[in-house]
Amino acid sequence: MSLTVTILGATGSIGRSTTDLLAQHADRFRVGAVVGGRDAAALARVARETGAAFAALADEAGGADLAAALSGSGIPNGAGESAVLEAVARDADIVVAAISGAAGLKPTHAALRLGRTVALANKESLVCAGDAFMRDAARYGARILPMDSEHDALAQALAGRPLDDVRTLMITASGGPFRTWTRERIAAACAAEAAAHPTWSMGMKINIDSASLMNKGLELIEAHHLFGVAPARLDVVVHPQSVVHGLVYWLDGAVTAELALPDMRVPISHCLGLGDRLTIARGRPLDLVALGSLTFEAADEERFPCLRIARAALAEGGAAPTVLNAANEVAVAAFIRGAIGFYGIAELVERACEHFSGLHRTAPEGVEAALAIDAEARAWSAAALTRMQAAG
Numbered sequence: 001m002s003l004t005v006t007i008l009g010a011t012g013s014i015g016r017s018t019t020d021l022l023a024q025h026a027d028r029f030r031v032g033a034v035v036g037g038r039d040a041a042a043l044a045r046v047a048r049e050t051g052a053a054f055a056a057l058a059d060e061a062g063g064a065d066l067a068a069a070l071s072g073s074g075i076p077n078g079a080g081e082s083a084v085l086e087a088v089a090r091d092a093d094i095v096v097a098a099i100s101g102a103a104g105l106k107p108t109h110a111a112l113r114l115g116r117t118v119a120l121a122n123k124e125s126l127v128c129a130g131d132a133f134m135r136d137a138a139r140y141g142a143r144i145l146p147m148d149s150e151h152d153a154l155a156q157a158l159a160g161r162p163l164d165d166v167r168t169l170m171i172t173a174s175g176g177p178f179r180t181w182t183r184e185r186i187a188a189a190c191a192a193e194a195a196a197h198p199t200w201s202m203g204m205k206i207n208i209d210s211a212s213l214m215n216k217g218l219e220l221i222e223a224h225h226l227f228g229v230a231p232a233r234l235d236v237v238v239h240p241q242s243v244v245h246g247l248v249y250w251l252d253g254a255v256t257a258e259l260a261l262p263d264m265r266v267p268i269s270h271c272l273g274l275g276d277r278l279t280i281a282r283g284r285p286l287d288l289v290a291l292g293s294l295t296f297e298a299a300d301e302e303r304f305p306c307l308r309i310a311r312a313a314l315a316e317g318g319a320a321p322t323v324l325n326a327a328n329e330v331a332v333a334a335f336i337r338g339a340i341g342f343y344g345i346a347e348l349v350e351r352a353c354e355h356f357s358g359l360h361r362t363a364p365e366g367v368e369a370a371l372a373i374d375a376e377a378r379a380w381s382a383a384a385l386t387r388m389q390a391a392g
């Protein structure tokens with residue numbers, strides 16, 4: 001019997017890696033609904049290629065284009081929020097949550113409320129509303145499978161062992177394209193340089209977050225919620241080869257790590273396999289001799305202040321991570337369009353975190369509350385950005 005997989009963010013980097021794997025294992029899987037953001041033509045292509053049962057575009061204005069591009073295919077489709085929620089409500093054994101940014105919160109949460117098994121790539125869901133997501137997953141009997149490579153690695157290394165046996169959970173960072181750059185050179189970097197990731201192939205936003213190490217900060221927050229581990233027991237190490245992804249330090253001094261070449265199809269296949277291992281066509285074997293050495297270094301929070309700022313938000317708790325994420329999305333977009341320099345990202349995010357510090361002491365109760373704080377923090381950040389630019 002084949003499993004039905006619905007893909008939220010089907011046209012993105014994770015979405016395409018997922019459809020690639022599903023096509024390789026067409027005997028085991030069938031594609032349920034596919035959801036995209038704005039690109040109607042790309043979504044129609046994915047829907048046709050995968051023979052999806054339904055296609056939904058978040059952007060209501062693109063509905064006519066989607067319908068035209070799918071005409072004759074027999075694939076039902078729709079646009080706007082209600083169509084996205086209809087896609088989530090369709091029958092599925094696994095929902096891959098791979099929309100980028102806070103836009104992923106509502107559809108991902110809707111899948112949890114239906115008690116689905118959710119393969120979670122959209123880390124923003126946990127960063128913005130982690131308490132609510134984990135509580136509701138338990139309440140509605142949903143299962144969250146971490147798809148982010150570091151968290152999938154931790155889940156594999158933990159292998160269901162109790163956290164009482166664990167001293168520290170460690171995730172690795174590649175260090176990004178600026179790992180060896182001086183602060184002066186990083187300060188002058190443009191978006192194309194920041195997006196040139198040395199080991200992983202990913203979407204634009206997460207590439208910039210990887211260059212600033214904000215991605216690692218978001219992942220610490222993600223790990224805190226996924227595994228229920230206190231911030232003090234979470235750590236980061238820079239590992240430029242991106243072969244070791246996550247390490248569990250046990251109380252007795254033993255360490256269990258997961259290794260794989262940097263290819264998101266590995267964690268994706270682990271999630272889709274639901275405990276079984278799937279082969280990956282054209283997947284390269286990990287050749288340790290060819291690699292020769294694996295190196296590790298401490299993360300430098302002087303040159304990469306976003307990691308420090310994210311850790312502080314995690315330690316503060318309440319809605320601080322929600323604010324952090326919103327300000328970061330505003331700052332990264334501004335950096336990509338050339339409105340601020342690279343360190344402008346950290347500056348704006350830190351200002352937003354300082355401004356909102358103590359204002360929302362409790363973590364958002366639910367998705368609506370998280371999105372309200374997200375909107376408030378975005379509006380404040382956009383205004384602060386204007387002031388920063390005016391000040392030169």
Ligand code: NDP
Pocket residue numbers: 008009010011012013014015035036037038039040058097098099100101103104121122123124147148149200201202203204205206264
């Ligand atoms: P991409 O930018 O490549 O893709 C994003 C996807 O989300 C696209 O399909 C996009 O459609 C869709 N989308 C955007 N806005 C909306 C919206 N409002 N409603 C519905 N769909 C929308 O991102 P990635 O695939 O790189 O990342 C996706 C998520 O996975 C992120 O949260 C990221 O942090 C996480 N992740 C990614 C990794 C990677 O290797 N890429 C690794 C680990 C985690 P459209 O293009 O039409 O807008």
Ligand code: MG
Pocket residue numbers: 148149150219
């Ligand atoms: Mg990751």
